[in-house]
Amino acid sequence: MVLVGVAAVLLSMPTTAAWAHDKYSDLDITEGQRLFNGFCAWCHGPEGDWVPQIDLGRGKVKGDSSNEGLIATIRRGVPGTAMPEHPDFTDPEIRAIVAYLRSIGADRESEIPGDVDEGRKFFEGKGGCLNCHRVMGKGSRVGPDLTDMGVLRRYVEIERSILEPDAEVLPEYRSVRVVTGTGEVISGRILNRDTFSLQMIDTRERLRSLRLAELRQVEIGEKSPMPSWKEKLSPQELANLVSYIVSLRGVPAQ
C-alpha cells in the first residue's frame, strides 16, 4: 500500500512543481512575465490581445490551447504568419511564458463562489471603499473609479490589488503631496505634470493646476494609499468583494 502510494505521487509529479494542477510558482510567473514583455508583447501587446482574433490573456489562440500546444507554438512558431519560431528558448523559459499566460488568463472564479450582492454591501458599507473609490457616480473621485474595473482587470489582478495594493500601482493612480510656498499641504492624485506645472485632483475633489516654481515640495508616491486587506478578510468576504468588482462592467447604453 505504501509503495503504491509513493508511485502514484511520483507518476503525478510534473517536470517542475509549478505544473502541478496548473498552479504556477511566483518565480515562474515573474520570469514568464519578463520574457513575455521582452519578446512577445511587441506584437501581442502587454495584455496579449493585440493580434486580431487572439487574446492570450483569455486563452484565445488559434490551434491547440493546451500547455503542450502553447509550448509547441512558441517553440516552432506558426508558419505563414508573423509568429516566429524560438529555437533559443530553453524548455523552462517556454514553460515560464506559458505559466505567465495562464496566470494572466486566470479568469477563474475563486474556489469559494463569491456573492456579488454581499460584496457590494461590504464595498459600500463595512469596507468603506467608497471613501476613496467611485462606482457608477457614487463615492470619492480621489482613488480609482471602479465602474468598469471588471472589464479592465481580471479576477486575480483585482484580488491581488486588494491583498497587496503596492504590488502594482498604475502611474495614473499615483498619489501626490505638495507643499506650497506658504506651507499649505495639498494631497490627492496626480493627473499630469510637466517641467513647469503639475495637475492633480485634491482630496476635496478639486482639479488643481500648480506652478512648480511656487511649490516648496512635491512628492509623487508610487506606493498605494490603499491599505492591504490581507488577513483582514475571510476567504468568503474576499471572494464576495472580488466578485462584486468583477461584476462592474461599465455604464450600459440605454
Place this chain on the structure above:
Amino acid sequence: MRTAIALLFLLSYGFSRVATGQGPVSFDDILNASAHPHNWLTYSGTTFSQRFTKLGQITRQNAKDLELKWVYQTRSLHKFEATPLVVDGVFYTVQPPNDIVALDATTGRVFWTFSYNNGPVRVCCGTVNRGLAILGDTLFMGTVDAHLFAIDAKNGRPIWKTKVGRAESGYSLTHAPLVVKDKVIVGTGGGEFGIRGFIAGYDVRTGKEVWKFHTVPGPGEPGNETWAGESWKTGGAPVWVTGSYDPELNLTYWGTGNPSPDWNGDSRAGDNLYSDSIVALDPDTGALKWFYQFTPHDEFDYDSAQVPVLADILWKGQPRKLMLWANRNGVFYVLDRRTGEFLLGKPFVKVTWMSGFDAKGRPQRVPGMAPAREGIRIFPGNAGGTSWYSPSFSPSTNLLYVSAWMDYSSIFSKGSAEYREGAGFMGGAVKSVIPYDRSPIQNYRHHDEGYGAVIALDPHTGEQKWKFRMADVTDAGILTTAADVLFSGGREGHFYALDARSGKLLWKTSLGGAVTSGPVSFEVDGKQYVSVNAGNSVFVFGLR
C-alpha cells in the same frame, strides 16, 4: 522601484493658484451666467444665446496688446467646431469627433481626457461636434453615432449613456446639448439621409427620455397634411445647432433643418412642416407652443440651423421680447418670441428665391426659382447667406453681428431621389465656385463670386450698419464684449478683433487654419482671456 519621488523647490515666494475647481454648476448659475462672466457655462454663453460677455478688460484701445497664452493641439484631423465651456478655471472642449478634454484654462495643460470610439456613423458633412452642456458636476455630450453621454466633469468618467437614434439610418448628434432645469435637450442631425427629425428631453440624472417632439408630424398630428403621401416618414427636418431658453416664458426655441430630399421636392408636395422653422417648445413636456416657418417647401437646403438669439429691446418704442434671426435663406427676421408673430423680414445678402412677404410673413417665391434638371443659379447658394456659425447680439451697441456669405450663389440641379436606409437622400446636386473645403487654400476668386464678411445689422430695420469684408468666406462665429470689442475669424485662418461700433480692425493674427468655431471669453485670477479654435487647435489669447 516604488520609492517616492521627491522634488524639492527652495523658492520661497508665495503660492498662487492656477486653476481650482469648482463647485457644481446649478441651473440658476446657467440662467444668471451673464452676471458671472468669468465662466462660460452654455454653448452660446447664456440661454438667451447672445454670445456677448460682460468682461471688458480687453478694450478697443488695448486689443492691439493681445498675445497668445497657450495652444492645445488636438489629436484629430476632423473639423474642430466645438465651443468650449469654462468653469472656475477649468476649460472643457471636445476633440472631434467625441473625445472630451479638461484643461487648465490658463495654461492648456490636461487634467483628463475622455475618449469615445463611435460605432457606424452616417454624416453628410464631417464627424463634428460643437460642444458640451454642464449641470452640477456633469457634462453632457452628443455623439455622431447618435448617443447622448453624461460625463463626470471631475474625472471624465461616463455616468450614463443613452441611445438617441439609429446611426445606421443617418441619425447623429453634432450640436452642444442644452440644459433646461432637470432636462438635457438634444435634436438629431441627418437631413441628408431622410431621417424623421426630432428634439427630445432627457432626465439629467438618469438619461431616460422624458419627452420627444417630432419635427415632422406623424399621421393625426397637426402639420402632417403638409407632407404628400408617405413623404413625412423620410422628411428630415434635422436639428444640428443648439437652441435657446427664456425662463420667464418657459419656452425653449430650436431651429430645424431642411426637408428631405434636399433639392427635389416633387415627392413631398406641401409646406413640409416643421422643416426650416423655429419651434417654441415647453421644456417640461416638449409640447409645441408656436412655430414659424422661414422657408416653406424648401428645395435649396436652407436649414434654419441657426442659434435663436433672444433680445429684450424696444420695438417701435415699446419693450418687447424678440427673437433675432439671420437665416441661411439670406433673410434677417425679427419675431415676437411670445407668440411667433412675424415682425420684420429683410434680406441681408443677395436673395433671388423670394421677393417679399405676405401680411402673415410668408415668403413670396419667385416663379421659376427652383432647382431644375439643367441647373439654375440661385442666391444665396447652397451654403446660405449664413449658416450654423454663431451670431452675436450686443446689448451695448444694440446691433446683431452676423458671419455672412455675400454675393454667393450656387447652381442647383434637380435629380432623382430614392430613399434607402442610411444612404444619401438629396435629390440632385449643387455647384458653387466656393469649395466645400474649409482649410486655408489658395483663393483665386473675384469678390463678385462671393466673399465673407462680418456684418452689423440694426435689429429694428434690418439695415446693415457696417461690414468687415474678407477675401474668403467664413465659418466662424462671433463674440462681442462689454467693451465693444468683436472677435471673429474666417477660412483664411485669421483671428481678429474689430471695433463693434464701427467694424474697424483693431488687431489680427494668423493662426494657420480655418476658424470654424465661435470665440468665447472667460476670466481667471482677474485676467480676461479669449479662446478660439483654428485648424485642429485651441488658441487662447490675453493681454500682455
